[in-house]
Amino acid sequence: MLLAKSTWPEIEVYLQHSKTVVVPIGSNEQHGPTGLLGTDWMCPEIIAHEAQKASPDLLVAPTFNIGMAQHHLGFPGTISLKPSTFMAAIGDWCRSLAGHGFTKIYFLNGHGGNVHSIEAAFSELYAEASFAGRPRGFACRLKNWWDLSGVNALANRQFPTGHGSHATPSEIAVTQWAYPDAIKSAAYAPKIAPSGPIREALDFRARHADGRMGSDPALATPEKGGELVAMAAKALVEDVAAFSAEAAPG
Amino acid sequence: MLLAKSTWPEIEVYLQHSKTVVVPIGSNEQHGPTGLLGTDWMCPEIIAHEAQKASPDLLVAPTFNIGMAQHHLGFPGTISLKPSTFMAAIGDWCRSLAGHGFTKIYFLNGHGGNVHSIEAAFSELYAEASFAGRPRGFACRLKNWWDLSGVNALANRQFPTGHGSHATPSEIAVTQWAYPDAIKSAAYAPKIAPSGPIREALDFRARHADGRMGSDPALATPEKGGELVAMAAKALVEDVAAFSAEAAPG
């Protein structure tokens, strides 16, 4: 069930039997010579939308498509929020949803660079309650789609070498499966890109000339993407169910 | 041309002949008994995506899908940013895009309640430059899709009565055209909803029991939506061209 394609009375009915909502969250940032700029928000969106087809009771919010990608700003097309802006926006999303009665807000994340800011945003939300000495009333969970049960293992089998950590063949494969009209190709040099620390954008671009980090995107295929989506969608439903079932204390 | 489905080298090439980008911006908020929660971000997205099919040189950014909808928070499914959060996020989007060399940033808006906050966000961006005594380096423009040339006139012809100002038959028709699988129906009472001032969410819900403002959404049809999209898409291309052609002063 897609929240954006629902009416408010439908959400009101939904809340009578479930208080959980899934928010796909990612980033719009360079993904090397062939990866789509939208890769990191498309992947969790693709997986979550696929999951709700089979499990109509999974409610999926609109996609939070701009995240924390400051280090990629040296490459055209990247759009980033500052961590503080990102945290404020996550806070408003959660307060909006909690105001309707949602008590479990599950973020399916597609960008590793988002993790610290999202978790800090959760802490900021919890801190409001902690400083006031009152219950928060809702819980947040962050899950990277590649950390869903079985997904990393599958990617390792699919791409025993050249997976890397940015513009990976697995994420590119997912977008190839979903958007076959947008498959790009390029000659990569070197075949596997270098790795290094992540700092400001100029530093990043100096270290990673074409934007990849340790990856060989040429390994991606739509078929492998489809396998990843199928596994992730199934695992998502189970992980969300476990989160929903978790009892709030006293 | 869709930015999210492009690679960074493609955007780099694009910037060699155009410095303009279009950002669909809207809101995710209640739209009465039958309007989709995503109506206000779907409409500008639908129009902008349609426009770039015919005019591939129109670059369309990802959709800014959560806006300023505080007054709708009394209805389940609404997600809103506070004006201050919204302004910070718009600022980061614009600074990201301007950093790549875009000098004209065009927001195609789908939610009347966004207007003041978006314009204030532009002023905040300009003020940074004004206080520093330096040129800003880019210009922003806000256009509501219904204000594109010919669109309001068409809507008035299509819906001589019962158009209203929220959950209007024109915006619902646009989403019906794009998402025929998600057309909903309901018995409206009264047929045309009441109007009134816009204040906090509890006040709004007390004044507008089912969320509509002055509208009769039953008048919407996918065909009328298609007419609106066609006219708006054409006018968008022309309006963006005029903005692009506008010279920056000395």
Added chain:
Amino acid sequence: MLLAKSTWPEIEVYLQHSKTVVVPIGSNEQHGPTGLLGTDWMCPEIIAHEAQKASPDLLVAPTFNIGMAQHHLGFPGTISLKPSTFMAAIGDWCRSLAGHGFTKIYFLNGHGGNVHSIEAAFSELYAEASFAGRPRGFACRLKNWWDLSGVNALANRQFPTGHGSHATPSEIAVTQWAYPDAIKSAAYAPKIAPSGPIREALDFRARHADGRMGSDPALATPEKGGELVAMAAKALVEDVAAFSAEAAPG
């Protein structure tokens, strides 16, 4: 009744029969070769003070004299708040007044450039309540003095050409009536100033060499100013009365 010339026990008594207060709000910014820098805060102050002489039950707060004038910062004497600062200050004014029991806060505005920021400030105040799911307890209204009933029509009759949108003969006439000792003159070239978009300060000054926008201030006279003040003051009393009479929902 002027709040600043009252004592707190007098305001306590006032609140027993009225919960409405009028705040003149404007800007201190260049107004062309002959317009006073204080024009935009003087005009609503002049009108509101005049109105309360005839209607002693109209309570007028001190004048909020610095607004959002970032685009005029290229001209000496302009003082501006950033939109975010302006919004924070409006918020504190309203919270202060609401804390005493005022439920209707009416801003009589003298600067078009303030409108978006003031409305965004109102939304920020309402959003506090909407996110908390509680009533706000007060309502805000913004009215430009030239939009008071009959005023624009009078100005159009007085100045059929050359009115323009900044450093207009109507606003200059109002200050001439109130401060005849401060009437200035200059040779204008061109007689009617150019118009154009409003962006950062350097851009504005490049487009508008002497600060005027589309206006011919030489048309102003103290007599015309007096007519405008008389009409606006009368209309203000009526508009405030209508706002005061408006019932709050359930």
Added chain:
Amino acid sequence: MLLAKSTWPEIEVYLQHSKTVVVPIGSNEQHGPTGLLGTDWMCPEIIAHEAQKASPDLLVAPTFNIGMAQHHLGFPGTISLKPSTFMAAIGDWCRSLAGHGFTKIYFLNGHGGNVHSIEAAFSELYAEASFAGRPRGFACRLKNWWDLSGVNALANRQFPTGHGSHATPSEIAVTQWAYPDAIKSAAYAPKIAPSGPIREALDFRARHADGRMGSDPALATPEKGGELVAMAAKALVEDVAAFSAEAAPG
């Protein structure tokens, strides 16, 4: 010379021979049973306006009329900014003025409760430059009007007992001199009000039932006010001249 009654070309000329501007700053807050709510912004305004009559080269900005009066919010009519808002606004005023070339910004203050926040605002402005390792380009000075040379001594002679620290006979006398139409009277009990620490508004009102702190406002007369204004205006001109003459280091 009053900035608000000047045109921008007049300020441009002024800046050719002086870089100093005086900003009257105060507060709008309860001043006991008979003191005007505007007392604390009226006093510095009255003194600064008087001073510039005799010394036309003294440039006086519009009055910053709302300050930090959180502890008085328990009394109707008080309007306060939070310290953080106040600091942000002072920052924008100073950045605006410095952008025009003013290098000495002199705040003539009328409210003791403002002092810490104003000084912290100055530090925030200086810190911007200090963190950036660059010169600030302007200097700020804060002076309470009662600390101008000779003023406190005169007040002590005029009011050897019952001066106190809030709603003092000296500040009330100044407003009586300037606004004889707004002189109020009341029976004070006790004659001299109690003193105590300053904390939140409820605490303040519990300690100070009628708002006075240690003062007997019945001692005020317009004549004494006139003496205070004359002495303060003269001392202001001298103090501003000394500030203007102070050289900036290398």
Added chain:
Amino acid sequence: MLLAKSTWPEIEVYLQHSKTVVVPIGSNEQHGPTGLLGTDWMCPEIIAHEAQKASPDLLVAPTFNIGMAQHHLGFPGTISLKPSTFMAAIGDWCRSLAGHGFTKIYFLNGHGGNVHSIEAAFSELYAEASFAGRPRGFACRLKNWWDLSGVNALANRQFPTGHGSHATPSEIAVTQWAYPDAIKSAAYAPKIAPSGPIREALDFRARHADGRMGSDPALATPEKGGELVAMAAKALVEDVAAFSAEAAPG
């Protein structure tokens, strides 16, 4: 009793008979050619720790060691918070402590440059309650260690000339007494340093070549430091007891 060396159950027990906590607060900033960078946070820490040895019921929090020292940033080793950051942090400290039941929070300060920001932070905390119309629930007090009863008088006897206002022989003596292993020496030229206004860091360093303000640190001895500590520690216990004994109003 040192809070950091206690367990939470010990603090829980402490709160059954006392609601007061002492926070040493200072700055880490240049102190001339021989003064330790930590001087300003070490002094209140030394005094407070000494005091609690003799009065175990005095609860001393961890030291707030970085304050507002923007003007010293031109000298290596200085670490400063902006006033706004400093105020936010003081706010979180106080809200944390108040949440446990502390009603009297006493800051023993070691840096004159902190005073305005700390007092503004207190006002910000009080303002939260004042705007909400509720009691704050705790009171804050700021005391500079040199203002404790008898301390300034002792310092004046010890250093009749050359005390100055920064890198003073009294504060250096206190650190010499506590850290005899870290006593430094230098040839000072001039013997007594110049004074002047405090502005941004570059200005400060231009006025004060070696960092001192009006002081001759060569006068410091560990013995004099021990005398100062003894007197200050005794006075601290008494001053805290008076603060603890102060009743909160109705």
Added chain:
Amino acid sequence: MLLAKSTWPEIEVYLQHSKTVVVPIGSNEQHGPTGLLGTDWMCPEIIAHEAQKASPDLLVAPTFNIGMAQHHLGFPGTISLKPSTFMAAIGDWCRSLAGHGFTKIYFLNGHGGNVHSIEAAFSELYAEASFAGRPRGFACRLKNWWDLSGVNALANRQFPTGHGSHATPSEIAVTQWAYPDAIKSAAYAPKIAPSGPIREALDFRARHADGRMGSDPALATPEKGGELVAMAAKALVEDVAAFSAEAAPG
């Protein structure tokens, strides 16, 4: 070399041959029935101070002693910053140090709950440069003391069971070694504490009645603490050296 016990000329000399500084950072928060409230800031301070004794060229800044511990606010004595405040303060520390010429800022962390906020603070600092399209000029590194080479392995050997994740025997052992006068004991029930998710303070206290998470602090001894400190101090010197040696690109 301890920065706080140095003078500014000594730091100026230090900067001629090293641009690296180590900042111990932690938290002041409950650590179960016997752990000191200061455990998390004491541990990195103890280790860093020990390291610089053997390696005098290691420069250690004052300890950042209050971190992000919102979830522990249900236990008396905990002092926490909100993530946003924490990030602002880390930013000011880093900007201060970078202003002196430090290019490598190494945070030795003692609190797992700090990690996300510290990393987000680094991103915020980098983002300032990335949005401006300029080099940042310095790099930050975060290292938890237990992640220093060999330390976790040693702790696993020392405490094969009952180590847990909060109030661990390893961190308590470190403080026992450093502060043998402050060793506490208690009867733990259950012997090994429960684990669970981390949310707001009330939820945390409901899940963890005595504050421990999965740990048996009774296993701690000062001797084990000494072993941990020795290994960590040695590894810290090596890790800092590697960070210092890392070249900045281009």
